[in-house]
Amino acid sequence: MSGGLKFWKPGTAGPGSSLDRETETEGNVIQSAPAYASLSIQAQREHLPIYKHRDKLLHCIETHGVTIVVGQTGCGKTTQLPQYLYESGWAADGRVIACTQPRRVAATSVAGRVANEVGSVLGDEVGYTIRFEDVSDKERTRILYMTDGMLFRETLVDPLLTRYSVIMIDEVHERSVYTDLLLGVLKKIRRKRPSLRLIVSSATVDATTFLEYFRANTPLGDAEAAIASLEGRMFPVEVAYLRAPVADYVRKAAEVVADIHVKHGPGDILVFLTGREEIERCLEELSELLPMLPRTADKLVPLALHAGLSTEEQMAVFERAAPGTRKVIASTNIAEASVTINGIKYVVDCGFVKIRTYNPTTALASLATVPVSVASATQRAGRAGRTSAGICYRLYPESAFANLPLSTPPEIARTDMTTPLLQLKALGIDDVMKFEWVTAPPAESVLRALEGLLATGMIGEDGRMTATGAKVAECPVEVGLARMLFSAGEYGCGEEVLTVAAMTAVQDAFVIPDGAPGALAELERRKFTAEEGDHLTLLNAYNAFTRYGKSAGWCRSHALSFRAMSRAVSIRAQLKKYMQRFGIPMKSCEGDAVKLRKCLVSGYYRNAARWMADGTYRSVRGNQTLHVHPTSVLFTRKPRTGWVLFHEMEETKKTQIRILTEIEPDWLLEHGHIQQDKRTGKAVDAMAMSGQK
DNA sequence: GAGCACTGC
Numbered sequence: 210m211s212g213g214l215k216f217w218k219p220g221t222a223g224p225g226s227s228l229d230r231e232t233e234t235e236g237n238v239i240q241s242a243p244a245y246a247s248l249s250i251q252a253q254r255e256h257l258p259i260y261k262h263r264d265k266l267l268h269c270i271e272t273h274g275v276t277i278v279v280g281q282t283g284c285g286k287t288t289q290l291p292q293y294l295y296e297s298g299w300a301a302d303g304r305v306i307a308c309t310q311p312r313r314v315a316a317t318s319v320a321g322r323v324a325n326e327v328g329s330v331l332g333d334e335v336g337y338t339i340r341f342e343d344v345s346d347k348e349r350t351r352i353l354y355m356t357d358g359m360l361f362r363e364t365l366v367d368p369l370l371t372r373y374s375v376i377m378i379d380e381v382h383e384r385s386v387y388t389d390l391l392l393g394v395l396k397k398i399r400r401k402r403p404s405l406r407l408i409v410s411s412a413t414v415d416a417t418t419f420l421e422y423f424r425a426n427t428p429l430g431d432a433e434a435a436i437a438s439l440e441g442r443m444f445p446v447e448v449a450y451l452r453a454p455v456a457d458y459v460r461k462a463a464e465v466v467a468d469i470h471v472k473h474g475p476g477d478i479l480v481f482l483t484g485r486e487e488i489e490r491c492l493e494e495l496s497e498l499l500p501m502l503p504r505t506a507d508k509l510v511p512l513a514l515h516a517g518l519s520t521e522e523q524m525a526v527f528e529r530a531a532p533g534t535r536k537v538i539a540s541t542n543i544a545e546a547s548v549t550i551n552g553i554k555y556v557v558d559c560g561f562v563k564i565r566t567y568n569p570t571t572a573l574a575s576l577a578t579v580p581v582s583v584a585s586a587t588q589r590a591g592r593a594g595r596t597s598a599g600i601c602y603r604l605y606p607e608s609a610f611a612n613l614p615l616s617t618p619p620e621i622a623r624t625d626m627t628t629p630l631l632q633l634k635a636l637g638i639d640d641v642m643k644f645e646w647v648t649a650p651p652a653e654s655v656l657r658a659l660e661g662l663l664a665t666g667m668i669g670e671d672g673r674m675t676a677t678g679a680k681v682a683e684c685p686v687e688v689g690l691a692r693m694l695f696s697a698g699e700y701g702c703g704e705e706v707l708t709v710a711a712m713t714a715v716q717d718a719f720v721i722p723d724g725a726p727g728a729l730a731e732l733e734r735r736k737f738t739a740e741e742g743d744h745l746t747l748l749n750a751y752n753a754f755t756r757y758g759k760s761a762g763w764c765r766s767h768a769l770s771f772r773a774m775s776r777a778v779s780i781r782a783q784l785k786k787y788m789q790r791f792g793i794p795m796k797s798c799e800g801d802a803v804k805l806r807k808c809l810v811s812g813y814y815r816n817a818a819r820w821m822a823d824g825t826y827r828s829v830r831g832n833q834t835l836h837v838h839p840t841s842v843l844f845t846r847k848p849r850t851g852w853v854l855f856h857e858m859e860e861t862k863k864t865q866i867r868i869l870t871e872i873e874p875d876w877l878l879e880h881g882h883i884q885q886d887k888r889t890g891k892a893v894d895a896m897a898m899s900g901q902k
Numbered sequence: 903g904a905g906c907a908c909t910g911c
Contacts, residue, residue: 311909311910312908312909312910313909313910339910339911340910340911356909356910356911357910358909358910358911359910359911361910361911362911383909385909385910386909386910387909387910387911483907484906484907485905485906485907486905486906515906515907516906516907516908516909517906541907541908542907542908543907543908545908546908546909547908547909562907562908563906563907563908564907564908565907565908576906576907578907620909628911632911684911685910685911686911716906717906721905721906780911783911824903836903836904837903838904838905838906839903839904839905840904840905840906844903844904845903859906861905861906862905865905
């Protein structure tokens with residue numbers, strides 16, 4: 210490390226230099242995104258003046274149907290705007306001001322802060338609504354924070370969202386599926402109810418996209434949409450790049466951290482890497498480097514942060530570093546937007562991110578490591594400037610930055626559209642091709658989803674939703690799970706299938722404890738193992754969890770995630786209400802695993818696979834080679850019947866199937882193949898394959 | 903014979 214930091218630092222702007230007045234809307238991330246900043250300024254100059262003052266902003270909302278607000282994290286838009294609106298009478302006559310967030314924690318914490326500022330009890334004038342928690346009052350709540358998913362769901366009940374006078378869609382730049390669906394639906398609602406005011410709030414210049422979106426094909430005229438911007442309260446962040454690319458950014462990250470520690474003053478360090486494995490390796494490399502460093506005054510405290518950690522483990526990153534120590538947090542993308550840590554002065558950004566994409570042709574989800582977008586890199590850099598001026602070290606050359614995509618493709622372009630399309634149908638939007646998407650999902654994705662909905666009887670040949678489809682659409686789980694729940698009456702296993710659905714909807718109930726190798730977790734899981742496979746193993750784990758008092762300590766000693774198990778309890782209770790509403794008897798199959806497994810088949814018959822002599826499986830649909838995920842209880846065993854049903858498949862290094870259960874191939878024949886046959890004209894999966902047994 | 907970015911209803 211004697212050579213020191215081999216970074217090139219842009220000379221034009223240093224920490225503390227102030228930026229052009231107008232570029233303040235971009236935050237003070239110096240030199241991070243020149244092309245990006247100028248795009249924003251240009252767009253704003255062309256269209257409208259920048260409103261910075263409260264009264265002007267209100268005026269803007271008053272006169273325009275849709276206001277696009279640009280302002281980055283910390284500018285107060287989320288907490289202040291709804292209050293301004295409230296004070297100027299937008300919540301009069303029993304109307305409600307809504308503000309949506311993509312995440313539950315954001316909705317709850319912001320609601321808490323605003324209630325405090327207003328001097329109200331949370332749940333009274335200011336409240337929040339998220340899944341499983343409604344801390345609001347139907348009569349009294351005037352400012353309501355909620356997840357965008359909840360507001361979208363509300364449109365199923367009240368299609369014009371009549372109780373709201375203003376709806377603010379926050380963090381629109383994140384482009385979650387529900388944000389996109391909501392924007393489309395809100396544009397439609399505004400045609401029928403022009404009095405509804407919209408505020409679309411974004412941290413980035415995507416804002417111009419939304420401005421154009423709300424103007425396009427709208428009879429409301431040019432002046433109906435406006436951009437406003439709010440000043441942030443960020444400190445400047447200097448950005449440094451590598452002179453040349455590195456082969457091993459994990460190693461480089463450790464070196465840069467060591468170098469910062471030796472050469473720079475106090476302040477914690479946040480390192481962005483792509484996954485758990487990289488995080489652990491980086492911290493190992495760092496501990497090897499430390500003894501070789503010159504003596505420093507401060508001690509370095511290494512911490513990991515990723516979603517796989519328990520809540521307590523995650524809390525460690527928020528604890529203030531003890532005097533004479535410096536925290537270094539190696540984190541996944543979770544620290545980019547979901548988790549905010551104060552006191553970070555240095556950010557080290559590897560420049561990559563793991564992203565999930567869906568291939569509609571093969572029905573395969575895959576997880577790939579790809580370069581981050583300019584928007585992501587900017588957001589990551591900003592994490593260094595929340596409490597004081599900071600530095601961001603990007604582990605790639607500046608020339609590589611210029612080639613990054615401006616933003617990550619929205620989720621709607623890389624996800625299975627089956628459930629979203631069914632929900633649009635439930636809203637009466639039958640022609641999804643004509644729906645005004647902010648970004649349209651790929652045509653192939655829409656076609657495959659419609660095919661799937663038709664094959665499973667959710668829609669008819671005319672494309673309209675069937676009676677079963679309407680029930681499934683209401684149920685807040687994926688289509689396969691809902692179908693399975695609704696056939697529970699037929700198989701007399703309502704109690705059990707409800708638990709299986711809840712446990713399947715929750716990912717990662719079984720955890721690999723930190724430090725202990727997989728073997729220990731494996732041993733614990735074996736205690737719940739059912740011969741038939743993972744679905745019944747999950748059922749056993751859930752039943753044991755409730756039998757032993759739903760305790761966190763019990764989960765810890767049985768390699769189960771308390772967080773996941775508690776979620777399963779909530780989901781089960783919620784799904785139970787839907788089953789009761791639709792009159793499905795809550796019977797127990799009294800240990801008859803055949804009934805339960807037949808019921809699983811009713812929802813997932815499309816996910817069947819046949820065992821091959823080499824230990825892999827072949828999918829019935831598509832004849833793909835599949836590998837059992839190592840967390841499956843069938844990882845080590847051949848299924849007695851030679852056939853399994855799986856919950857999902859995902860491509861990483863190999864194509865893997867997760868959550869599988871042994872089935873009889875004959876059970877496949879009873880489902881869904883007829884419609885599919887008629888449509889494709891081909892011999893169908895289930896029928897064709899069962900002949901081979 | 904070996905693994906998993908992050909949300910949300």
